[in-house]
Amino acid sequence: MPLLVDDAPALPLDAQGILELAARSMFQLFSSVSQGMFLVDLSGRIVWVNEGYQRFLPDLGFSSLDQFLGRMVEEVIPNTGMRRVLETGNPVLIDLLTNKAGTFVVSRIPLRDDAGSVIGAIGIVLFDHPETTLQPLISKFALLQRDLDDARRELASQRRRSLAVAGDGERRSKYTFASFIGSSPAAAEVKRQARRAAQSTSPVLLLGETGTGKELLAHAIHAASSRASGPFVSVNIAAVPDTLLEAEFFGVAPGAYTGADRKGRDGKFKLADGGTLFLDEIGDMPQSLQAKLLRALQEGEIEPLGSNKLVPFNVRILAATSRDLATLVREGKFREDLFYRLHVLPVRVPPLRVRRGDIPALVEALGEDLALRNGTPPPELLPDAMALLAGQPWRGNIRELRNVLEQAVMRGEGQSIDAAQLERILREAGVEPAAPAPVQDPGHAADAEDESRYLRPLAEQVAELERKAIAATLKAHGGNKLATARQLGISRATLYGRLENPE
Ligand SMILES: Nc1ncnc2c1ncn2[C@@H]1O[C@H](COP(=O)(O)OP(=O)(O)OP(=O)(O)O)[C@@H](O)[C@H]1O
Numbered sequence: 001m002p003l004l005v006d007d008a009p010a011l012p013l014d015a016q017g018i019l020e021l022a023a024r025s026m027f028q029l030f031s032s033v034s035q036g037m038f039l040v041d042l043s044g045r046i047v048w049v050n051e052g053y054q055r056f057l058p059d060l061g062f063s064s065l066d067q068f069l070g071r072m073v074e075e076v077i078p079n080t081g082m083r084r085v086l087e088t089g090n091p092v093l094i095d096l097l098t099n100k101a102g103t104f105v106v107s108r109i110p111l112r113d114d115a116g117s118v119i120g121a122i123g124i125v126l127f128d129h130p131e132t133t134l135q136p137l138i139s140k141f142a143l144l145q146r147d148l149d150d151a152r153r154e155l156a157s158q159r160r161r162s163l164a165v166a167g168d169g170e171r172r173s174k175y176t177f178a179s180f181i182g183s184s185p186a187a188a189e190v191k192r193q194a195r196r197a198a199q200s201t202s203p204v205l206l207l208g209e210t211g212t213g214k215e216l217l218a219h220a221i222h223a224a225s226s227r228a229s230g231p232f233v234s235v236n237i238a239a240v241p242d243t244l245l246e247a248e249f250f251g252v253a254p255g256a257y258t259g260a261d262r263k264g265r266d267g268k269f270k271l272a273d274g275g276t277l278f279l280d281e282i283g284d285m286p287q288s289l290q291a292k293l294l295r296a297l298q299e300g301e302i303e304p305l306g307s308n309k310l311v312p313f314n315v316r317i318l319a320a321t322s323r324d325l326a327t328l329v330r331e332g333k334f335r336e337d338l339f340y341r342l343h344v345l346p347v348r349v350p351p352l353r354v355r356r357g358d359i360p361a362l363v364e365a366l367g368e369d370l371a372l373r374n375g376t377p378p379p380e381l382l383p384d385a386m387a388l389l390a391g392q393p394w395r396g397n398i399r400e401l402r403n404v405l406e407q408a409v410m411r412g413e414g415q416s417i418d419a420a421q422l423e424r425i426l427r428e429a430g431v432e433p434a435a436p437a438p439v440q441d442p443g444h445a446a447d448a449e450d451e452s453r454y455l456r457p458l459a460e461q462v463a464e465l466e467r468k469a470i471a472a473t474l475k476a477h478g479g480n481k482l483a484t485a486r487q488l489g490i491s492r493a494t495l496y497g498r499l500e501n502p503e
């Protein structure tokens with residue numbers, strides 16, 4: 001059987017010989033270009049490890065090759081998928097493996113004998129540190145993972161609700177004030193403000209950095225309001241294309257369009273009737289829609305697309321943004337009149353770094369939640385790990401803390417997590433770990449005499465002092481901003497700016 005085309009240089013070998021040569025070349029190629037390779041036999045026992053692979057051994061907890069060889073693969077490589085390849089005989093050409101040694105792009109290929117039976121499998125680490133080599137792919141993956149997690153959470157809470165209450169479980173709030181963990185002065189204060197806002201019927205504007213719990217509080221405010229039995233409907237303005245937002249908000253009248261929307265469609269204002277409409281990421285609203293939203297809020301009426309009729313609505317508005325709205329107003333990107341209409345009850349959600357005392361309670365609550373979701377025991381942080389968490393700046397706030405814990409749970413074999421593991425996770429997420437700090441108790445007011453509070457960037461301390469001065473002066477003047485600005489010797493615009501952007 002001729003294997004080669006006529007004019008190719010002839011190889012002095014038979015077909016079998018060529019196949020063997022090809023297999024050997026491929027094996028050598030993979031062995032040299034990959035980060036590491038190993039073989040398991042049919043029982044899953046590690047029988048061979050190449051030189052490249054050996055440098056992973058310390059991270060997997062082995063100081064010598066002898067300890068590693070001869071062990072069952074799942075015993076020594078947490079979360080490995082080799083067993084499935086042995087069982088099914090199907091290769092896995094590309095997979096992401098995360099365990100205590102890090103995250104890797106891997107391949108798993110079954111080995112077969114001449115008769116075609118599986119006799120073992122080969123594991124290849126194609127890339128280690130994919131977070132740097134495959135950055136775009138990994139960030140996409142992280143984003144999808146986050147969406148998936150949100151969707152799962154929503155599903156789970158819908159399921160819980162449908163068990164608890166019969167009927168429309170869809171448009172209800174997912175959280176109550178009890179879900180907002182924290183007893184530090186800053187957490188207690190924001191809860192107090194949000195509870196007060198829940199009693200009112202005015203719009204509420206939730207301000208604060210990303211991941212601080214604005215969405216959680218919006219749910220809680222609805223759940224504690226007189227509209228709790230009505231629907232809770234949210235629109236993430238940043239997630240809806242500008243051209244579709246108007247229809248999304250106000251709906252489409254029957255016959256306005258041909259095709260799918262011929263019958264008309266209810267907008268979010270209509271869906272939220274009798275309840276609460278949560279406008280998330282309000283700072284991302286295009287200008288044309290800002291004008292329409294303002295008119296709707298002023299008149300208490302909306303005009304569905306393609307209809308000439310104004311329809312009254314009965315909806316309480318909550319809005320949130322992590323952007324600096326006052327600056328957007330100054331730059332002419334956000335309408336001032338709309339800003340003041342929404343800014344009736346501003347609630348500033350504090351960043352995690354001003355309520356570090358809540359970290360242990362958050363770790364416990366988030367850890368339990370993660371454990372329930374993954375069917376694992378809750379993680380237990382060793383003291384050095386807790387101190388490390390207490391010292392981080394947490395730019396991504398509670399969402400970031402949650403992600404770090406989730407990584408730790410996914411990688412951990414045992415339940416105990418130490419500081420070194422967390423440092424590795426932070427680094428892989430692109431954050432250089434800050435020094436550990438003493439774990440505060442939640443009652444620890446930031447102004448108690450404790451010198452460790454000065455071990456932070458100066459800008460952060462100055463900003464905090466400024467925030468406190470403003471809050472105290474505002475309080476002394478019963479919330480009067482003009483008097484406050486005068487006393488502090490700043491302009492009213494500066495005061496608004498600081499109130500908007502406390503950092
Ligand atoms: N005080 C808290 N207690 C427990 N979990 C919290 C708390 N605050 C936030 N979380 C959790 O942290 C994550 C982020 O919270 P949320 O989505 O409410 O943040 P956000 O302020 O809306 O952020 P973004 O501006 O990025 O949208 C969620 O998983 C939420 O459940």
Ligand SMILES: [Mg+2]
Nearest residue numbers: 214215280320
């Ligand atoms: Mg949000």
